[in-house]
Amino acid sequence: MRIDRAAHIPWMIFxxxxxxxxxxxxxxxxxxxxxxxxxxxxxxxxxxxxxxxGTPLGLVFGAVSLGIFVFAALLGVRKKLPVLRIGNVQRWLRAHIWLTLLTVPLILLHSGFHLGGPMTTLLMALYAIVMLSGIYGLALQHKMPTLMKEQLPAEIVYEQIPNIRAQLCAAAERLRKAYQRPPDRTSRQPLPPAVPTAFATTTVPDVSKHAVLKTPSAVESQWVEQPSAARRSLPRP
Structure with a gap:
């Protein structure tokens, strides 16, 4: 969930x-x-x-932080039980993000900016790992959609790979036939076997651009170049 929406501004102020x-x-x-x-x-x-x-104020900070931790853990329960009409998931997620961020100053004030003994040091280290991983995941939610839109224009799920491979093979076969030189109909002599001709790298078309990928998430692309134009691009013997 992106946090640059207007719905997050009240939470940030709070x-x-x-x-x-x-x-x-x-x-x-x-x-x-x-x-x-x-x-x-x-x-x-x-x-x-x-x-x-151990002071009354320190205990208040710790108790509030504990309550927020329990609420954050209940988000998974709320997602697994959609029949519960206790707010929608989007509101729960916004509260989850901002209230867990609120625990950072509360925990620091509760501890007095000291790590304490081995047990409290271990707890602070685990808390830091959980918070950093959550912030990293939140940053990925902002960056990944843009990267996927720019770098994955034809995203395909794993189960669709065999179907897409078959479509690419069919497109490659059509492309091969389009580049074949038609036989000379004026002569009845059998044509000699074709001599393989080396194509330049820039003239070899990309087969994936000539296949119509029939998947919900794939971007369809069609070959707009006519076969006759492709035949004219072949070198003459």
Whole structure:
């Protein structure tokens, strides 16, 4: 799904607003000296805590992120059960994209920008792999349709290959007959066997361009050159 549509703009604004609010709460709670006095909601001195994730605000960030992870996992269930009338798949996918992107600042604020021990470091590494793979897949959704349209004008599925090969062979046979020199009807003498003549690379036609590929996804192309013109292009002995 492309994210440059108007339907994604509200989601982008929502994610940016929540990120700004969460960052402000993080600074006001844990680093009050870095914010103006008017926005110190939690007092002048940060509360005593062993880890940032163990504070009430850190637990809120972690709980919200966990809920988003559960929602993201439910997208596969929603696709497999189309009978469920809980929003269409497009809305679910938009929410899946933007809410999972929202977990990036929430997880960083929950951890206090620290990896912690071996277990939390492993979890952060797995989380980074999942997020990077998702962003890479989203980028492919933007780029692949354009590449396929430009570089695969005659896309064929695997099951149609035998049928297309048969059509190409038939087109090659028609092309061979069109390039044969007709026999001299004024003479009754048998014609000598034809001597193979080497064609230049630029004069040999591409058989695939002369075959009408009868598949739903193939681009049909027809040979507009007449056989008589093709015969005139042959070198005379």
């Amino acid at each position: 994610v940016l607003a929540v990120t700004a609010l969460a960052s402000l709460l993080f600074l006001a709670n844990l680093h009050p000296q870095r914010v103006p006095p008017g926005v110190r909601f939690f007092g002048e001195i940060p509360p005593a805590h062993a880890t940032i994730g």
